[in-house]
Amino acid sequence: xxxxxxxxxxxxxxxxxFEEAITRALTTVxxxxxxxxxxxxxxxxxxxxxxxxxxxxxxxxxHTVGFRQGPLFVQWRAIIGPFFAQPPMxxxxxxxxxxxxxxx
Amino acid sequence: xxxxxxxxxxxxxxxxxFEEAITRALTTVxxxxxxxxxxxxxxxxxxxxxxxxxxxxxxxxxHTVGFRQGPLFVQWRAIIGPFFAQPPMxxxxxxxxxxxxxxx
Numbered sequence: 001x002x003x004x005x006x007x008x009x010x011x012x013x014x015x016x017x018f019e020e021a022i023t024r025a026l027t028t029v030x031x032x033x034x035x036x037x038x039x040x041x042x043x044x045x046x047x048x049x050x051x052x053x054x055x056x057x058x059x060x061x062x063h064t065v066g067f068r069q070g071p072l073f074v075q076w077r078a079i080i081g082p083f084f085a086q087p088p089m090x091x092x093x094x095x096x097x098x099x100x101x102x103x104x
Numbered sequence: 105x106x107x108x109x110x111x112x113x114x115x116x117x118x119x120x121x122f123e124e125a126i127t128r129a130l131t132t133v134x135x136x137x138x139x140x141x142x143x144x145x146x147x148x149x150x151x152x153x154x155x156x157x158x159x160x161x162x163x164x165x166x167h168t169v170g171f172r173q174g175p176l177f178v179q180w181r182a183i184i185g186p187f188f189a190q191p192p193m194x195x196x197x198x199x200x201x202x203x204x205x206x207x208x
Contacts, residue, residue: 045196
């Protein structure tokens with residue numbers, strides 16, 4: 001399992017529109033991608049235009065090749081791209097460890 | 105529930121020591137903090153010295169006041185601080201939405 005973390009900065013005042021758009025893009029477009037295992041969207045308390053999107057992929061290539069180089073990516077960017085103040089910063093992560101028996 | 109995201113850059117070549125230290129600091133120190141609901145540690149695929157720590161807090165103040173201004177924080181930083189290449193970048197997040205029925 002690979003965790004994609006996308007650090008997103010949107011245009012000021014566009015929070016409601018962006019939250020609707022990214023939820024729609026995730027549920028109608030990205031969810032169709034092969035190896036897409038789950039997602040969450042989080043908004044910063046300190047920085048009103050900052051969001052962090054987390055997507056769990058089965059394999060790294062499911063994101064970097066299958067999704068980004070396939071037809072779904074065009075639809076994805078058409079929905080959420082207009083809200084970006086700058087290109088998102090995206091990296092991929094492997095789990096080192098996690099808590100057991102707590103509500104995470 | 106509040107998600108703390110800490111973006112951490114460690115000194116080159118210290119990965120094994122840092123992973124042991126942060127796991128120990130989480131399980132022996134941070135886990136004692138009031139309102140600490142769970143955690144995970146993730147290492148970047150693209151940037152070998154980058155880690156993202158996620159901690160779930162019941163309330164924002166459990167982290168910013170209870171933990172950071174309490175005696176546990178000194179112990180916490182004593183264990184992991186020596187590995188930092190620079191001060192971690194930390195912000196807090198509220199959940200906008202997440203997938204249902206997938207393995208996240």
